[in-house]
Amino acid sequence: MKAFKGIPRRRILLALTLVGASTGAYAVGIGSNDFDAVTTRLQNWMQGSLGKTFALGSLAVGLAIGVVKQSVMSVVVGAAVALSASIGPDVLSSIFTATM
Structure with missing residues (x-):
């Protein structure tokens, strides 16, 4: 500053x-709709089995690190990543398609 x-x-x-x-x-x-195919594919991946696998994997890694470090913060971060991976695409889609 x-x-x-x-x-x-x-x-x-x-x-x-x-x-x-x-x-x-x-x-x-x-x-423009240049990237519609890419966004549709990524949204389908994150809401499909790939997204569920990613969410469960991040939750499992968070739990494992939490057990090793004996800290709850790793579990919270893992749960937050899992939650954002499963809910995030819908939230972002509704934000970008909102009209005033």
């Missing part, structure tokens, strides 16, 4: 918000 030493934080936050909003509005205006 040395580069922004003389500028108040509110102005920096406002500038970043405006840049983010303008790029978001620009991205919404572009309606």
